[in-house]
Amino acid sequence: MNFLSVLISGLGAGATYAIIAIGYTMVYGIAKMLNFAHGDIIMVGGYAMFVTLALVGHPVAAVAAAILAAVLVCVLMGVSVERFAYKPLRGASPLAVLITAIGVSYLLQSLAQIIFGSASKMLSGLQIAGHVMLGTLRINYVTLVTLAVTVVLMVALTLFIKYSKTGRAMVAVSEDRDAALLMGINTNAIIAITFAIGSALAAIAAYLMLAKGASLANTLGAMPGIKAFTAAVIGGIGSLPGAVLGGILLGVVESLSYSIPALAPFTDAVEFGILIVILLVKPAGLLGKARREKV
Amino acid sequence: MNAVLEFFKKPFLRKYTNYIVVALFTVIFAILSLTGGLKMGTQFLLEQIGIAVLLAVSLGMVVGFLGELSLGHAGFMCVGAYVGGKLSSLLVGAMGGNEDSIVALLLALLVGGLVAAVFGIIIGLPALRLRGDYLAIVTLAFGEIVRSVFMNMPERLFGGTTGLETPRFDRKYLFVFAFLLVLACLAVTQNLMRSKHGRAIVSIKDNEIAARATGIDVTKYKLFVFTISSFFAGIAGVLYSYSNVRLQSVNFDYNYSTEILVMVVLGGMGSINGSMIAAALITFLNVKLQTMLTGNLAVLQKLFYAIILILIVIYKNAPGLKGFREKYNLKALFDKLFKKKPVAEDMADGKEGDDAE
Numbered sequence: 001m002n003f004l005s006v007l008i009s010g011l012g013a014g015a016t017y018a019i020i021a022i023g024y025t026m027v028y029g030i031a032k033m034l035n036f037a038h039g040d041i042i043m044v045g046g047y048a049m050f051v052t053l054a055l056v057g058h059p060v061a062a063v064a065a066a067i068l069a070a071v072l073v074c075v076l077m078g079v080s081v082e083r084f085a086y087k088p089l090r091g092a093s094p095l096a097v098l099i100t101a102i103g104v105s106y107l108l109q110s111l112a113q114i115i116f117g118s119a120s121k122m123l124s125g126l127q128i129a130g131h132v133m134l135g136t137l138r139i140n141y142v143t144l145v146t147l148a149v150t151v152v153l154m155v156a157l158t159l160f161i162k163y164s165k166t167g168r169a170m171v172a173v174s175e176d177r178d179a180a181l182l183m184g185i186n187t188n189a190i191i192a193i194t195f196a197i198g199s200a201l202a203a204i205a206a207y208l209m210l211a212k213g214a215s216l217a218n219t220l221g222a223m224p225g226i227k228a229f230t231a232a233v234i235g236g237i238g239s240l241p242g243a244v245l246g247g248i249l250l251g252v253v254e255s256l257s258y259s260i261p262a263l264a265p266f267t268d269a270v271e272f273g274i275l276i277v278i279l280l281v282k283p284a285g286l287l288g289k290a291r292r293e294k295v
Numbered sequence: 296m297n298a299v300l301e302f303f304k305k306p307f308l309r310k311y312t313n314y315i316v317v318a319l320f321t322v323i324f325a326i327l328s329l330t331g332g333l334k335m336g337t338q339f340l341l342e343q344i345g346i347a348v349l350l351a352v353s354l355g356m357v358v359g360f361l362g363e364l365s366l367g368h369a370g371f372m373c374v375g376a377y378v379g380g381k382l383s384s385l386l387v388g389a390m391g392g393n394e395d396s397i398v399a400l401l402l403a404l405l406v407g408g409l410v411a412a413v414f415g416i417i418i419g420l421p422a423l424r425l426r427g428d429y430l431a432i433v434t435l436a437f438g439e440i441v442r443s444v445f446m447n448m449p450e451r452l453f454g455g456t457t458g459l460e461t462p463r464f465d466r467k468y469l470f471v472f473a474f475l476l477v478l479a480c481l482a483v484t485q486n487l488m489r490s491k492h493g494r495a496i497v498s499i500k501d502n503e504i505a506a507r508a509t510g511i512d513v514t515k516y517k518l519f520v521f522t523i524s525s526f527f528a529g530i531a532g533v534l535y536s537y538s539n540v541r542l543q544s545v546n547f548d549y550n551y552s553t554e555i556l557v558m559v560v561l562g563g564m565g566s567i568n569g570s571m572i573a574a575a576l577i578t579f580l581n582v583k584l585q586t587m588l589t590g591n592l593a594v595l596q597k598l599f600y601a602i603i604l605i606l607i608v609i610y611k612n613a614p615g616l617k618g619f620r621e622k623y624n625l626k627a628l629f630d631k632l633f634k635k636k637p638v639a640e641d642m643a644d645g646k647e648g649d650d651a652e
Contacts, residue, residue, distance in 0.1 A: 034428050085605055088613040096612035098364050098431060099560060102553060103604030110598040118594070222549075226435065233432055265447035272436035279429060280421040 005137055006259045007252060012143035012212075014251020015150035019205045020228030021235070021243035022157065023198030029174040029238040030194045033094065036101035037081060039225015040108040041074050041199050045206035046123075046216045047116060048073035053125045062125060070203040077108075078199025079192050087188070105222075112218040120217035126210045146208050153201065154244060161240070166193060174238070227254075230275045236288020245286060250274070313568050314481060321474040328467050338466040342538045344578045345473025346531045351558040351574035352480050352567055353527035358556065359565035360488060361520045362500030363423070364431040368528050368555050370438030371411045373547035375529025377445050377453055379407025380461035380536030387462040394462040400472065404533045411529025412522050414441075419521040424514055438552055445544040458541040473534050477571075480527050484567055487523075496520055497565075550597075557600045560607055 020042065027035045049066035056062040085104050089097045128142040161167035172180040173190045181187050202221070209224065210216065227250060235246025250271055257267040278285065324341060327333050333341075354368045383403035390396055414437075422433040445453050453459050464472075487493050496516050498506040507513050536542055558577050562569030584596055610616060 034431065085609070088609050088615055091614045092612040093362070094428065095358070095362055095364055095564075096608050098428070099556065100605050100608045102366075102556070103601050103608065106553065106597060106601035107605065110594045110601060113594045114598065226439070226549075229432060230436060233429070237428075266443060268443045269440040272440045275436050276418075276421060276433060279425065279433065283421075283425050283429075 002259075005139075006255050008137075008139055008143060010252035010255030011248060012140070012146045012251070013254055014231075014248035015146045016205055016208050016212075016247075017224065017228045017231045017251050018150055018244040018247025019153060019201050019208070020224060021232040021247045022153075022240060023201045024229050024232040025235075025237055025240060025243040026170075026194050027198050028232070030170055031082075031086070031191050032177075033086065033097045034101065034229070035086075035195075035198070036098070036225075037104040037108060038198065038202060039221035039223075039228070040105045040112075041078055041081075041202040042206045042209070042221030042225065043112060043216075043218060044077050044108060045070035045074045045203035046210060046220050047112060048203070049126060049207065049210065050116075050121060050123060050216055053123060059125060066126065067203070067207050070206055071200045074199040074203035074206075075196045078195045078202070082192060082195040087191075109218045109222070116218070118218065120215040122213075122215050123210050126207065127213055128211045142208075142212050145211065149204065149208065150244075153204065157197075158240070166190070170194060227271060230272060233285055234275055234278050236285030239285070239287045239289075242285055242287035249286075313485075313571070314478060317474065317478055317481065317571075321471060321478070324474075325471045328471070333467075335466060338470055339538070340579065340582050341470035342466070342473055342534070343582060344575045345470055345477055346534050346538070347555075347558065347574040347578040348477050348571050349473070349480055349527055349531040349534070350555045351562065351570040352477075352484055353524040353531070354555050355559045355562070355564070355567060355570040356484055356488075356520050357524045358559050359563075359570070360493070360496050360500060361517060363517065363521075364428075364556075365434045365521070365524070366431050366549065366552050366556070367418070367434030367436075367438030367441075368524075369547040369549070369551035370434070370441040371414060371525040371528035372532035372535065372551075373438075373441050373445065373544060374414050375407035375411040375532025376536040376542055376547070377459060377532075377544075378410045379403040379529070379533030380459055380542050381453065382406050383462050383533075383537065384460065395465045395468075399462070400464060400537065403537075404476070404530055407533035407536075408526045408529040411532065412526035415522040415525025416518065419518045419525075423517040423521060435549065435552075438547070438549060442544045442547055454542065456543075458543040459536075460541055461536040461539070463540055464537045469534070469537055476530060476534070480530075481567065481571075483523065483527075488567070492516070492519075554600065557604055560604055564611075 020038070023038050023041075024035065027033065027038070048070040052066040052069040053062050056065045081104055085100050086097060089100060128140075128145060131138050131140045132144075133139075161170060169180065169185045169190050170193070172183065172185055173187050177187055180190075205224070206220070209220070214220065228247065231246035231250040232243045233246070234249060235242030235244070237243075253274060254267055254271055257263045257270045263270060324333065328338060350368060350372065354365065357363055357365045380403070383399045386399040386402060387394055387396060390399065393399075418433060418437050419430075422430045446456055448455065450457070488496070495506070495511045498509070498511060499513055499516060503513060554577070558574045559570050561577070562571070562573030581596075610620065
């Protein structure tokens with residue numbers, strides 16, 4: 001029974017990683033860049049919720065307003081980062097884009113610290129307390145909410161990409177940007193939409209993290225961002241199901257590692273160790289397709 | 296002044312200007328230090344500059360010449376610092392507590408560097424076979440692993456969260472060793488980049504597929520550069536352990552790796568001299584600002600780095616800014632100021648400016 005509860009809490013953590021990893025993987029698939037600042041968009045969402053909670057009085061309305069505000073602010077932030085920092089570098093070497101992304105991540109973190117101070121904050125208004133008992137098995141409500149939100153988002157996103165015109169254009173751009181441009185697809189708009197979707201998911205992830213009781217600081221998104229990124233690479237970067245699989249896998253491993261006393265202090269090392277092992281065995285990630293570079 | 300400039304323009308000397316400048320600095324400061332003309336603070340500053348230059352030049356090899364991004368340079372430094380620091384404290388203990396033993400210092404430097412290089416091979420082997428972006432994430436992961444492993448090792452081994460106590464070399468001489476190591480690193484890097492192997496390495500950066508097609512063993516060269524770079528990062532780590540009483544793995548985090556990257560980018564990717572100047576400048580500012588900016592003001596420094604990083608990279612690389620870049624750059628400004636015709640750049644000083652095709 002104990003193992004089962006560890007597994008379930010791992011699923012909850014993994015679902016949050018999966019939502020963040022989808023943002024990484026979509027941007028990688030379509031803009032062909034690693035958006036290092038994605039984790040810090042989560043942090044921006046967290047502060048957006050903090051400000052809204054302070055402004056709105058009614059407790060239930062405040063939560064709804066906070067999520068809405070976070071999504072809006074994150075989308076705005078993600079799209080403007082793309083517009084001002086990454087778009088000028090389209091066509092430049094990948095190294096240049098990567099370094100700029102690191103710069104943006106630094107910029108967001110330090111701006112947040114300047115505006116809100118370095119002391120971390122607890123947002124008790126967002127937290128979801130309580131649990132249900134299934135026999136002797138204890139399941140927190142927040143885990144259930146996280147899993148439900150993840151499933152709904154996954155289904156919605158898959159349907160959107162498969163059946164909507166924009167979604168199909170996104171697939172086309174990720175396959176071959178130049179050919180898509182020739183077919184009359186506005187690639188710049190598609191890239192901006194991708195950033196918007198990724199950032200909206202980051203806002204949701206911020207809510208789920210704070211609902212679980214994470215304290216809000218300017219580094220809120222840094223570590224989860226890096227881990228979700230690892231998850232995306234494990235699952236095969238560019239692949240949507242891969243991101244989910246990688247996220248869940250990482251969450252479960254993390255939870256298991258925490259539950260073993262001898263391994264608990266080395267949890268981070270175990271997680272990143274898995275990445276290195278998987279890259280050794282399956283360089284394209286679990287569900288990624290190995291692609292030959294063409295001249 | 297003009298006579299001096301003319302002197303350095305001789306082809307033979309032009310090749311070695313940077314060695315001469317570093318050597319001159321070393322000699323001048325060594326004499327000052329021996330005669331008691333240097334304050335403790337200055338000696339500390341010089342040590343830090345030596346360490347930073349080693350780190351920046353070695354990271355510059357990977358980022359600037361090879362065109363791969365490593366985000367775990369502080370991790371390799373951490374390995375060197377802990378291994379070298381542990382070894383030197385054991386040796387010093389065995390020698391009856393003589394902290395200024397040169398034998399212990401040299402042994403620690405060698406072992407620390409070699410162990411870091413071995414880790415470079417272990418990390419580079421899987422990551423460098425893959426597409427470029429993977430090295431960034433694997434090295435980032437490596438940096439985090441190293442940090443958390445050293446922190447959680449049993450306390451009697453590596454000090455745990457309280458940190459590892461290491462011997463401290465006499466401040467009067469330590470920076471001289473640091474500067475000599477900078478000279479050695481400079482010799483290795485510069486000679487490598489001016490050899491046929493160096494040209495192979497630069498060709499990988501410019502076009503990997505074309506380099507492979509001309510028969511260059513891309514993976515071998517990548518691994519080679521990455522290993523040398525890790526070796527010098529390890530050496531810098533050993534120096535760091537000698538310069539501080541206590542090693543704490545928290546200091547070798549991702550932010551530190553980023554700071555080294557800022558030095559490389561600010562100095563101009565692919566320029567050894569640029570990396571050295573930027574490293575010295577940033578370290579000087581860091582040490583000076585540390586006392587002035589405290590608490591929430593310290594974050595201004597981080598903000599400043601972020602803005603530098605973004606602006607420089609966009610200025611240097613944006614395809615849309617090509618015309619602007621050709622019109623306004625340091626070289627054009629320099630030529631205008633001194634009213635002379637542009638001189639061809641030195642080979643290893645790299646290409647000025649644009650990589651955009």
